[in-house]
Amino acid sequence: EQTWECENRLHGNHSPSQEIFRQRFRQLCYQETPGPREALRQLRALCCERLRSESHSKEQILEVLVLEQFLTILPKEFQSWVQGHHPKSGEKAVTVLEDLEKGLNEPGPQVPGLACGPAWEERREKAALGAAQEKPSFQLQ
Structure with a gap:
């Protein structure tokens, strides 16, 4: 989405694999999963990959998410x-x-x-x- 570019600039991250995780996270379709538990599991896994919390502080992650939502509204x-x-x-x-x-x-x-x-x-x-x-x-x- 449009703010992923902001996130990349914020953290100096330009990994194509992160873009793939972002797209998968944003485009996951509930109907394509075997059920709600698996849909939630996939979202959590994709979110962890997308945000790479081990490389960013909680404050950085929150800033990215809040900026992304602010721009969306x-x-x-x-x-x-x-x-x-x-x-x-x-x-x-x-x-x-x-x-x-x-x-x-x-x-x-x-x-x-x-x-x-x-x-x-x-x-x-x-x-x-x-x-x-x-x-x-x-x-x-």
Whole structure:
């Protein structure tokens, strides 16, 4: 997924085998396992391989997981913007979003995506347009 690249940068890990474990972990299909116990066993095994907990501290693993989930819950246009800035932590991702909000020079909620209505939609469109014009070329995986 898109944040695996962030995880690799965070830990300096570029192992193709880790990418395979990540894909298997994310794409495991319950219907392809003999039952719930085996599905859970496979997820645990793949997770251990993916995170390689013996090589990373608990804090590093938590930071990667929280950053990954944070990026996942963002609206798509903000995901692209943040990914284009290659944050290495959740705090860096928040700073990128706050800087984007300051650049909009409009009053509104501090966290994009929490409001609704025509004014917010216009603001989101401006943000998306600005992101498309200013961000470095980046392709989500």
